[in-house]
Amino acid sequence: MSTRGINFFDKWMAQHLPDAMTDDPAAINDLTDQVMEAAEREGIEVSEIYEEVGSVFEVIAAAMQHRDGSLPEADLTEFDLLAGRLAHEVNISKEQARDLIGRFGTDWETLLNEAHFLKELEGRLGQE
Known part of the structure; x- marks a missing residue:
């Protein structure tokens, strides 16, 4: 790879x-x-x-x-690849990555920002 x-x-x-x-x-x-x-x-x-x-x-x-930023109705192969990459890059679950793609579309910078925000929020909630 x-x-x-x-x-x-x-x-x-x-x-x-x-x-x-x-x-x-x-x-x-x-x-x-x-x-x-x-x-x-x-x-x-x-x-x-x-x-x-x-x-x-x-x-x-x-x-x-x-x-x-819309998602296709059928073949999600490309979006699975994107979700996997986002999950790996930010250390979130693939399900969380798919959810972010569903909510924010496919723009990579937006996805990274939202994923980092999610990760930071999880970290703060874990410290409480």
């Missing part, structure tokens, strides 16, 4: 995906090519990203279809 690959991919998506929602395969394919080229420039093997996400195209497509 490549933490370096997924971290690069997450950061790239946060910085480069347009704010508009789209399901245009040509636009999504262009974004997929751009992230792969950027990874290669950074010395990150494409396989490091594919190990973590499977299909870069599908992850970008899901992100572009849910730019408003």
Whole structure:
């Protein structure tokens, strides 16, 4: 598993995906090519990203279809990955991470802030 690959991919998506929602395969394919080229420039093997996400195209497509922070009605694979990463990053349960995604959407910075707040609140309540 490549933490370096997924971290690069997450950061790239946060910085480069347009704010508009789209399901245009040509636009999504262009974004997929751009992230792969950027990874290669950074010395990150494409396989490091594919190990973590499977299909870069599908992850970008899901992100572009849910730019408003909504969750898809069907396939939650990408959101399970996001919940797992959030749980690991902040040391919360996967259920707590899923709940945060359900309440706040998929913006990584917002999720991190809310997860850290949750963790701090749990720590304070545990000290009482």
